[in-house]
Amino acid sequence: MNRRDFFRLASMAGIGASTAGLTGLVNAATPAQLGTVPTNTGISGRVVVIGGGMAGATVAKYLRLWGGTGVSVTLIERETAYNSNILSNLVLSGQRSMTSLQFGYSNLATRYGIRLVKGDVSAIDPVGHSVSLADGSKLPYDRLVVAPGIDFDTIAGLETPAAQARVLHAWKAGTQTTQLRNQLLAMKPGGVFAMTIPAKPYRCPPGPYERACVVADWLKKNRAGSKVIVLDANPGITAEPLAFTNAFEVVHKGVIEYHPGVSISSIDASTMTLNSNLGSIKANVINAIPAHKAGKVVIDNGLANVGGRWAGVDVLTYQSTAAPGIHVIGDASATTQPKAGHIANQEAKICADAIVRLLAGRSPDPSPITNSACYSPITADTASWLTAVFAYDPVSRTMQPVPGAAGEAAARSQDNYKEMIKWFNTLMEDSFA
Amino acid sequence: MNQKTMRLRVLLWLPFALASTCVTAQTTSAAPPAGRLLASNCFQCHGNNGKSNIGFERLAGSSSSEIYNELREMRSKVPPKMMDMHARGYSDAQIRLIADYLSKQR
Structure with a gap:
């Protein structure tokens, strides 16, 4: 496929995804509301x-919004659309389709002038x-941002593609999410759904507990007498302990x-047997979420200097502590x-702001703040939430939770569930629209 | 790569890393607007520059004192809703910067 074909494909995928994933929000937002790329920032x-x-x-979009047309941005991605992990547990309960969680890249290209390149990275020359x-x-x-x-x-016993096709992780939303939904549909009343949670750090701390709740809620209504067995490598519930203990x-x-x-x-x-320190456990469906590490491009290019698994960064700029000029953001x-x-x-956004400042010969913002927020469905129409604000601590040079500004919802509610859908739409707009 | 080589590699890169974050080249560009990066913490739910109309309250164009006072009131709400918790994460000076920035967006 040549580049022109890719652009045609990418924009087709983008249009498809816009109508599916961004329903009701792309139409509602005008370019002026979304922001335009300035021309003469110098x-x-x-x-x-x-x-x-x-x-x-997000970094591609904000580099253009804050850097202007003089900052050329090329986004390399191997897929034609992003499959949102957020809300993907609702695919398991049949409340969302996977296509409703897909977001194409055409907005980034047409609205912000980001060059899209579909492909796989073979090497970085730092x-x-x-x-x-x-x-x-x-x-x-001049600056590279790595966000894989x-x-x-690999869990012992699951080395072959056949084994991996039977025991799914569904922890990168997409085909596996739909397959896990199909495995649930194939369960009989009185069945056993067993899932494993890896040791921290892993993607989306409340996510596995949320999945247990969503699956349990669906099984109760559709496969009476079934059980969800949660096998957690951590010493206790790692996020929203109040909500999930109650759940x-x-x-x-x-x-x-x-x-x-x-x-x-x-x-x-x-x-379909798990072997563990609790003994052998048999299940009709096993959903095994393996231990995590940074995406391959980080490991292969010498950027995984924290335990050989994660990329060390300076959180003022997200510049790698292993290679100058390279920034690593997100889960990696x-x-x-x-x-x-x-x-x-x-x-x-912190990274985009820092790169724009560095390109202009300025220093990065010395006191950045980030916020974490998410909603977790507990049943088909109630949800809980979790949030934290982090501020830069110049002594430890890390982002530290601001005391008193972190916590979870007092109780699950239907209002939280409605807010969750609004939050999802606005967050995806801020990132992809 | 073993731990020692990795450490060595980090040390070797360090001077370059420091040099590249401490660039002080002459610049002709305008400094980023004060408060923009702080206010960008609002954009996930309230839209770029607080201009969303698909979700939570639109913030752009509200008066600075309105945003400032509302955020300060949220800090003492019990039990805190999510936004009340967020408001507890910023100092008065930071809230002032956020409010000033958003009030100027049209």
Whole structure:
């Protein structure tokens, strides 16, 4: 496929996704409301962004909005649309379709003049300042932003593609999410759905507990007598302990069985058996979320200098502590902040602002603030929420939670559920529209 | 790469990293507007520059004192809703910067 074909495809995918994923919001927002790219900021430079997820899309957009037309931005992405992880648990309960959670890249190209390149990165040259693609082309940069998201370890027993097709993670939304939905549909009353939660850090701290709730709620109504067994590698619930303790012990009592501190030694996909320190557990569906690490491009290019798994960064700029001129944002970076889409959007803005300042010969903002926020469905029409504000601490050079500005909802509610949908629409608008 | 090589590599890069964050080249561009980066924490729910009309309250164009006072009132609300919790994350000076920036958006 040549570049022109890709652009045609990309814009087609974008239009498809706009009507699906951005229903009711693209039509409602005018270009003036969304923001326009200024022409004469006096700043110039070439920025290449690897990865079009929440972090990559947002940084590309804000580099143009804040840097102006003199800052050329190229976004490299291998897919034609982004599949939102946020709300993807609702695909499991049949409340959302996967296509309703897809966001194309055409807005970024047409509204903000971002150059889209569909492809796979083969290598980064941090000294020569260029990115090589699998098709042999080379993109030079003044600043590179790497936002590949996460990758997974392989669980013992799940080495083959056949085993991986039976025991899904569905932790990168997309085909696997729909497949896991189909596995749920194939369950009989009185069945067992077993899921594993990896040790921290992993993407979306409340996400696995939320999944347990959404699946339990669906099973109760559609496959009576079924159970959800949650096998958590962590010593306890890692996020929204109030909401999820109540959900496990009251709302979904008798359906969800929660076990903290579980280590999985292997999974046998042919007999659907998990082997753990609790003994062997058989299930009709196993949803195993493996341990996480930074996306491959970070590991392969010497950027994973924190435990060999995550990219160390200076949180004033998100510049890599392993290579100058390269910034790593979102789930792949090692910071004190959670790995999640909402805060990745804010990390992207800090990074875009810093790059614009650096290109202009200025220093980065010395006291950035980020915020994390998310809503978690507990049932088909109630949700809880979680939030935290982080401020830069110059002593530890890390982002630290502001005392008193972090916490969860006092109780689940239908209002929270309605707010969740609004939040999702506005967050995706800020990142992709 | 083992731990030691990695540490070495980090140390080798350090001077370059420092140099590239401490660039003090002459610039002809205008400084970023005060409060913009802080206010961008509002954009996820209230739209770019507070101009969204698809979700939560539109902030652009409200008076600075209105935004400032509302954020300050939110800090003491019990039990806090999500926005009340957010408001607790900023100092008075930071809230002032955010309010001033958003009030100038049209």
